[in-house]
Structure formats: C-alpha cells, structure tokens
Amino acid sequence: MSDPEAGAVTRAQEAEDASPAVADRSAHLRGAENAVLRSDELFAGYVPGVNILNGCDLYVGEGELIGIIGPNGAGKSTLLKSMFGLVEVRTGSVTLKGENITNLKAHALVERGVGYVPQTNNVFPSLSIEENLEMGAYHAPKKFKERFEFVAELFPALKERRKQRAGSLSGGERQMVAMARALMTEPSVLLLDEPSAGLSPKLQDQVFIRAQQINRAGVTVVMVEQNARRCLQICDRGYVLDQGRNAYTASGRDLINDPKVIELYLGTLARA
Ligand SMILES: Nc1ncnc2c1ncn2[C@@H]1O[C@H](COP(=O)(O)OP(=O)(O)O)[C@@H](O)[C@H]1O
Ligand SMILES: [Mg+2]
Secondary structure (H helix, E strand, O other): OOOOOOOOHHHHHHHHHHOOOOOHHHHHHHHHOOOOOEEEEEEOOOOOOOEEEEEEEEOOOOOEEEEOOOOOOOOHHHHHHHOOOOEEEEEEEEEEOOEOOOOOOOOHHHHOOEEEOOOOOOOOOOOOOHHHHHHHOOHHHHHHHHHHHHHHHHHHHHHHHHEEEEEHHHHHHHOOOOHHHHHHHOOEEEEEEEEOOOOOHHHHHHHHHHHHHHHHOEEEEEEEEEHHHHHHHHHEEEEEEEEOEEEEEEEEHHHOOHHHHHHHHHHHHHHO
C-alpha cells in the first residue's frame, strides 16, 4: 500500500540519522571551549508555544569565517537574530568571550563588539553613503574618521561616492554600504545574513571576496548564505541548519563533498 507520508521522510530525520554528532554534543563542547561567540542549545521563536530554533549549537573561533546554510525557512535568520538580541531566546545561552549575553539588546551587543547586517532593509535609502556610515558610528562619533579610513580601504568605491544617496545605488553597492556600516562599529565578530541574496553572479562573487577580506582584516565572520556552494568554498567551517537544528557541521570542504549534503542541500548547484 502506498503511504503518501512515506516519501516525506523529513530532511531533519535523514539528517539526524546521518549525523549522530548532533545528539552527542561532545564535538561542539570541545570546539566551543575557546570560542569568541557560541550558542548552546538555543530554543527561540516568534509565536508563543512554537519554536523555530530547536536546540541550536554553534560556535565561532577567533578569526574564523563560518557559514550557515540550509533550506528556506530553516531558521538561519532566526539564529542570527537570536544571537543579536532581536528574537528572544527561550532556553539555551549565547556567550561572547566567556560572558553570558543571552537576550542582551542589540545596542549592548554593538558596544561589546558584535556587528550585524540584516538580510533586508539594511541601509537608509534617503541618506548618503557617508551619512549611512555616520549612523554606523553613532556610538563613537570621535572614531568616525579612523573607522572611515579602515572601511574605505576595504570599499574604495564608497569613499569616492560618499555623497551619493544610498537609495540610488544598485543592490550590490547597497550591500557594500550595509557591510561597511556594520564595520563602523568596530566589531570583532560580524554576523552577515545572506549578503549575496538577489545579486547577479558577478556581484555575488564580489560579496564573497569582501567577506573574506573583512575576515582577513581580523574580523571573525558568521555568514548565512543561500549560495551554499560558494559559501562552503570560502568558509573555514560550515553549519547546515534544518528545521531549527544543526543537521551537519564540518569544514566547508568536507561538507561540499559530502554526498548526503549534496543530495539534500546543494542539489543541482553542487553539480553545476
Ligand atoms: N517575524 C516572524 N514572525 C513569525 N514567524 C516568523 C517570523 N520570521 C520568520 N518566521 C518563521 O520562522 C521560520 C524560519 O524563518 P527564517 O529564520 O527567516 O528562515 P531562513 O532564514 O532559514 O530562511 C519560518 O517558518 C518563518 O515563517
Ligand atoms: Mg533568512
């Protein structure tokens, strides 16, 4: 007898079968020991009684660039938001350099060196590039000049066009402004939510190159990406998130070559 549910073995179930390390947290606990930022068994959501994150473990070590991939709706943005104080953590903890920062508000996190670039609406369109960057440095206006020079080195085009209104820029340029603005706060850890979304392949490439440059300039980077293949190519480690849980975590190279990950999450992209 055919059971319509049979084909719908959930990805999470398959992932669980293939990844006993998820239930066994020892690898996470070992890796996270000296992490700059870590989340442990995070449960979070928007509607009372409905969890979107179902026990997320994640850590990023000093100087690492890590990638988070996974299907639409997996909870990737929610994970970043819950680490940045924008979605309430119900249980579990977020720790920054040994300090418990669970549910601290965004401004308190900025003061502690966490930067965040949201997936959408991440620039002030009516303000100039320069004014956008000033907004980024609002908490330390005296540092504006120094930070502007740092950011201008990474994004020379922004310096040349500093008087241009952000709303008149292309999607790719806006993404650069958004990243530059977050860097104005002098973060030691930068959370990027799908910076390449909606961009042409060429501009997507630019975004990945910038993310790498930012990382090499000494900023620890946590990057959520829909371009999973490209993300795994550049990250030190990747996390695959599915239904609010870590399904897999390994080096970017291992994930990109893992048949299960290819089948479930990279699909045709991986074979292209
Ligand atoms: N503001 C919100 N209110 C209620 N539900 C939300 C909200 N934002 C996201 N969700 C739900 O949370 C789930 C995960 O969303 P999200 O974290 O944005 O996924 P991803 O970034 O992996 O695509 C989805 O089912 C989505 O509908
Ligand atoms: Mg998202």
